[in-house]
Amino acid sequence: MQRYLWLVVLVAGGLLAWSLRQEPLSALLAVLLTAAAAWWLSPLAHGTSRKHRDVIDLPDGERRVIVYWRPGCIFCERLRGGLGEDAKRVHWVNIWQDAEAAEFVRSVNDGNEVVPTVVIDGVAHTNPDPRAVRDALSS
Structure with missing residues (x-):
């Protein structure tokens, strides 16, 4: 629903x-x-999202930051806005369009679909400060 x-x-x-x-x-x-x-x-509001499996299959250097999000999430919007132009360098995965992505998010958030869940260098962070994500992208 x-x-x-x-x-x-x-x-x-x-x-x-x-x-x-x-x-x-x-x-x-x-x-x-x-x-x-x-x-x-709407899932159309933010352009195309990648599939969880497609992002996971990328070489390590190409999937430095992955953001699991869903439409209508104000915290996801805060992160996207806080990243500014750097948002284009992040892999965005919509958990409402990808059951495997939703399952991953639940697995790292005690069974809850908490977004944004951001994976930086293989480590999951729940609703991180946009500055931390920008710092990860710049290093």
Whole structure:
């Protein structure tokens, strides 16, 4: 269900806008806000994600930093924003699109799907400070 939360938000927003059709400005505002929320929750909002298996199969030097994330996670957004341009140098793996990735995240977080889970040089870190990730990328 969580994987399709963006779609649920979009449909709910459409229904809300329909109910507000007598007030066009309110209906428009409802459409715009729900479209923005649905986009933020959508896996499409952040470009393509890699698959867990594809990243693990890369040579050691090419997979220095891996971030396991999910759409709608404010902590993931904090990390992405804190990395700035360095975010492009990280392998992003969406746990809602990859069951093996979700299983890995649970295995290093006491059975919980806590994101962002960042693997730096083979060591998992749960919700690290963006500066620590930037430092790992620069060293």
